[in-house]
Amino acid sequence: MNKKNNTLGIPYVLFPNISLKMKLTTLFLIIALFRIQASTYSQNTKITLNLDAVSIMTVFEEIEKRSEFKFLGNKEVLDDVRFFSVHVKKERIDKILNDLFLGTDITYKILDRQIILKKDMEKIPIITSPIPKSIEIQDPQNIVSGTISDNNGTPLPGANILEKGTTNGTQADFDGNFSIEVSDENSTLVISYVGFSTKEIVLNGQSTIKIILEESAATLDEIVVVGYGSVKKSDLTGSVSSVKVDDFQKGNNTSVDGLLNGVSGVNIIQNNGEPGGSFSINVRGASSISAGNSPLYVIDGFPVDNSPALGSGGDPGFSGSRSPRNPLASINPQDIESIEILKDASATAIYGSRGANGVILITTKSGQTGKVKVSFQSSTSFQTVFNRLDLLSAQNYKRVLNDIIAEGGGSQEEIIGDISNGGKGTDWQDSVTNDLALMQNHQVSFTGGTDATKYFMSLNYVDQEGVVKSTDFNRYGLRLNLDSKVSDKFKVGLNLSASYTENTFVPNGFSTNENAGALYSAVNFDPTLPVKDENGVFVISPILSIDNPMALIEGTSSSSRNNRILASVTGEYVFTDALTAKLNLGGDIVNENRKNYIGRLTENGSNRGGIAGNYQGENGSYLAEFTLNYNNTFGEDHILDLLGGTSYQRFSSANSAQRGDGFPSDATGANNMGLANSQTLVSNNSVSGNRLVSLIGRANYGYKNKYSTTLTVRRDGSSRFGANNRFGTFPSAAIAWKLSEEDFLVDSKLINFFKLRGSWGQTGNQEIGNFAYQSTFGGSSSPIWDGMPVTATQPLRQPNPDLKWEQTEQINVGLDFGLWNNRVSGSLDYYTKTTSDMLFDFPIPVSTGFNSVLRNIGEIKNSGFDISITSKNISHGNFQWSTNVTLTTMKNEVVDLGGIPEIYSGGDFLHVSQIGIIKPGNPLNSFFGWEIGGVWQQGDDFSATNENVQPGSLKYVDQNGDGFVNGDDRVILGNSFPDFQWSMGNTFSYKNLELFVFFEGIEGIEMLNGNLIESYFPINFRRNKFAEDYLNRWTPDNPTNEYPSFVDPLSQGRKTVNSKTVQDASYFKLKNIKLTYNIPDNIKWFPSGQFFMSVDNVFVISDYDGIDPALNPNNNATLRVDFNSYPSARTFTFGFRIDL
């Protein structure tokens, strides 16, 4: 062995961090005490090496390459600074290693093909050479030995032991044992280990100690993805919630959105229980009136256009559906590694013009080096209807309605006679739902690779039957994530996902009466009628202008097919350790086809000879992004991280529609539009697009791991704005201070981590659709000239060439903390978000021929607290109990409407035209209507009112006392922003069993109960009603103030939005219970993995009179309206995962 770089035997560089005393001791005292247990392989294998001036790691790598030997042990213990030259020819391994380690404290052990390395600290070297005079002999009393383990008694090999205030240190061996010579018997030892909290031990003369390290709360050290990069969570300056794969709400989510439950600061509302149905998500309130409140989604660095490619079509029963399909439904939740929600401006400003509503970053799993790992997961779920509306039974319906007729309500024609089915009638809610709906979810993934190339590959299949008959969701998904090192300098990556989803629907829109859907009809249809008559024909009622619910289900067919490919390729070039460049190119293509057919079993279909709609939509988005990153440390204390880049994204959409009536047969459905009566055929199409070009910059500076600051700026140019205001600049700044690193806290037993954060920034919103600044004309409805429809055109908008970004300024102050070695940790944030220059459909005099013009005007403000706390309540041997709690408050206030005193909002269903009001000083879209003060009683002073009332009528409060109850008497009745919402997840584990229980709740929120409106203001007397209200209605014998008599419910007009129909939708829900058994790793004959079973939607406690207060079919989280809600499901799931 050539030791030319090592001529002195033990150079100073060997232990750069060890004290001189130690070095010299080592210099003179080392004796190699190798216990070599040579195996046959090691005896017989001969290795040839020719290496010049390489690191010891390279030597190991070369040996591993040329043999089956594998080096094990904490390689970090090895000195990697020296250079070795090794020239041996057909030498045995022990010989090579002996030479190599000669003069070091590294020892090794050969177990067959494994070479285990360690620093030999067990034995105090014996002094065999004469001691130079200059060297002090160690006082044997100052040698301290001990063991380091975790709280389960598992040794922590490689743990660092440092004498505080010196550079004297060592490491624990394989068994967690260590020995260190200290300068003073009262020294303090600092013990640290990755993943565990650092501990300090004052020796006080002890010479043997047992040290137990507490696992640190992983949350503070995990890596968090932020826009265009990632940081350690403890180094974050902004407000970011991060959900890792292990934390995902352990329910049965077929969609990504469902994973976000229980994240503070995020308001997630399921629009309905439909399989594949969507959610509306608001991050920190609602900051826009006209430009949308959805966050930006970024999947693996690709900002996606989350607008659906298609709506539900305009066909009877399907039109007015407020729950468009969710494009995120094409993403398989099991592929996701983490989701980060960027909340404050410091975090979102890097997305500039699209950051104002928060940003949701989704990161999918990447490949892991090593032998291929196959994971197979399969689950089967049984779903039942979670809840149903409490409606009158057939018997009660007959009794109560006939009573009302007898009292003068309804009319004689409407008297109810015999009840079908031998007096049982039909429970229509039962008829339209499945007793048990099945769902299966299977997924297989493969991951593996070498240091050079790693891959993650998955296949996924979901088939979810809906709880309503004839509804279904299917997804077939495929993903390939690939990382490859082309060279030391150049890396390429690929993220590709392809999915095919298929949905089947029943008609369920917001339309009413003859155009209503199956669920509306199921709520309102006459319960005394049978499903079919004796001839097998669906029964309809001549006095109800709604169709038979089962006819709507069986007589219609509707399905959508959606193909999505999202792919991006990255190339990363490393100029130096500090400077890297990255290019990201990608595309996202969504193609959707929807076909609706309303056949002759339905009234509409029979009137029109079958009605078909065939719709095609395509959304495309293409991205090119280039970023440069510079990351360096200056001296010990200064860390600088700079990012600069440019981005170009182009969005396009195209859609076409064909509709027609009058088919020769229902057989071909909407699959052959050519068979329609050609006079009824309508065809149209359009294309649209927009472009965004951007410059990105960010600087992070950290000082002494105590202070850090982040400055971000993005400059965006968008084709959505006119030439005057195409470009906008979005800056942000943030600072953070880790108080726990300061001297006054560093010794604290209570506080092990404490960080204060503050940020300010401006972000934008540009979700206004395309071409809003242009004056253009489009087609409109045709007049009839010469007996024929002719083409007409109309101006599409009042243009505004000065349109610019909506600007949201956000201030955030927050703190992150860890207490008692992170037994309790969490974050607390307070924010205010002020949106000014709102992109706002500003009402202009309708006499101009336009209702509004999109202008930058007005102001809206959101503020609130986001709190999230994790606590390890019990960690005792085999039993662990931890709790995760989140609390979110949201306050929304419209500050200014550009001089307009108020604007009514919402409506267009059930002939309800004004639901909400937008008025300065109040939350956006506050419910606005009449207060009900009780019921008119016999003996009341009826001269007080000019309204048409009698005993038993609702007593609306005449707010201005003018004797009339009209529009002037309306008041604000509530709003859709919760006072606070909370969630609590508890995880209990005992040995291999784990139980997860998740509660959530919302307090102080209102929702308009659309179906209740129908009971109070019936469109037909003979429609079914809410049971409680009608069974307890006012009668002379029951002079209640709670419910009216319903004898003449329309006598005062339809005051549909009132204090009865706007209901408190606060709730407390046990959302999920999951029991998991983790298969122990040590069963040889069985692969590792887990078995699990879970229940979703266990129970809810709420005063709300609907199916589920958590649902909002209105698809607008700022104006919650419950109407014909597709019921949510209670789901029982059984499944397993095996890892091979």
Add this chain to the structure above:
Amino acid sequence: MALGCESILEEENKSQLSPDNLLTSELGITTVIANAYSSLNAGNPTRNFVKREEMTSDILWQTGGGENGTAVSLIGFLWDSNATLEAFDWGIYWNVIRDANTVLDNIENVGDISDSKKQNLIAEARFLRVQAYYILWIQYGTLPLRTSLSDPQQLARSSEEEFKTFMETEFLEAIPNLPEPGNESNYGRVNSGGAKGLLCKWYLNTKQWQKCVDVANDIIIGDKYSLVPSYFDLFALENERNAEFMLVSTKLANENNYISLTATTLPPGYKVGLDGGLENAVNTTWSNYASQYRLLDDFYNSFESGDTRNSRILTSYVNGNDVQINLLSIPNNTRAMKYPPDPAAQGSGHGNDFPIVRFADILLAKAEALNEISGPTQESVDLINMIRNRAELGNKLLSDFPTKESLGDHILDERRWEFWYEGHRRTDLLRMGKFIESAISRGYSAQEKHKLFPIPQGEIDANKLMVQNPGY
């Protein structure tokens, strides 16, 4: 960056037309004119003529349906400025005015067009604008006069005098350049006869009696129009292009410009009628709404015996369960089937043309104006008798009408029998000063303010110069 990126930020608007490529050709301008017609003749505005003119009067009422919510306020005189009553039409007529102004502002940019064609289009646009203003005025009184797209957004209401002058000027300048009846480019577009008809109504309702007589004489002498011999046939679907309809809202089954009255007028479970002209009208494809428009018995019973003008009122039918229903057995429940169901209609869109002005109206307008000028005269009575004879009723004599008031009252009755379900009644009652007393006699607390509808509150909020009608 701003300069370098400008070009890659250009997104071509491929599916929408720009003013440059639309408003520079005759065809393009014509599609904008077409939009004005489409707005005027859409389903709901037509239904609302009937609804607001007759549910506020002694002809019609309504039950059921979501529509009932606002109909209760309309029928009961309970509306206020915040209420968006479906019956009040505001925006759609301003769209017509906007379209007309678009044509007038841009027609000079149209290159390849003959001068006469240009004058035609200008006259047509000015007429459409004046028609929209007329319908707005009937509801709300005088309004801001918008004659160009470049008028300021904030605009005050014109005075009574300005408004009158504007209307008269527009009518008089448009009429000479409109095609003669029958010469219009397409049936359904206005001709000079229709325009004169509406001018006659304008003079009548603004009580410019002599001018009303003059225009009526001009129309009568022009000899383009006559009474269709049979009142029953006048409203037959196959007879909708006739010598009596002067200004027509043209409709076609299953198109956007349809008539939706049928679906609210057919009684519950209607299968086939037994009278009212529906004897063979079997319902297989027509929608039948929960909202039900019913005639008041006071009106149904008011016809003189032998009057054929009640021949399209349904009193009896067979329902889906083959049960015969007598609508007279329930109070106020007969049905106005003036626009008989269109066999081609699938659903609610029927194709019956709806008359805005017909020749009978000119005759009765002249009779009324003459009476107002000089009291009962034989000429007035003769005009009335023309109408009565067509209804197969005997002549009235001048001696039947001792006073101007008695003849006026009779003309009001005659108009009620003649024009029911055509949306004239409220205006007639207002003109004759009987609107409020009529409502009070039906038991509603009608007030002076109810003579005009309230300007929508949103308009007041958005236009600082707009003053609300008194009382609201």
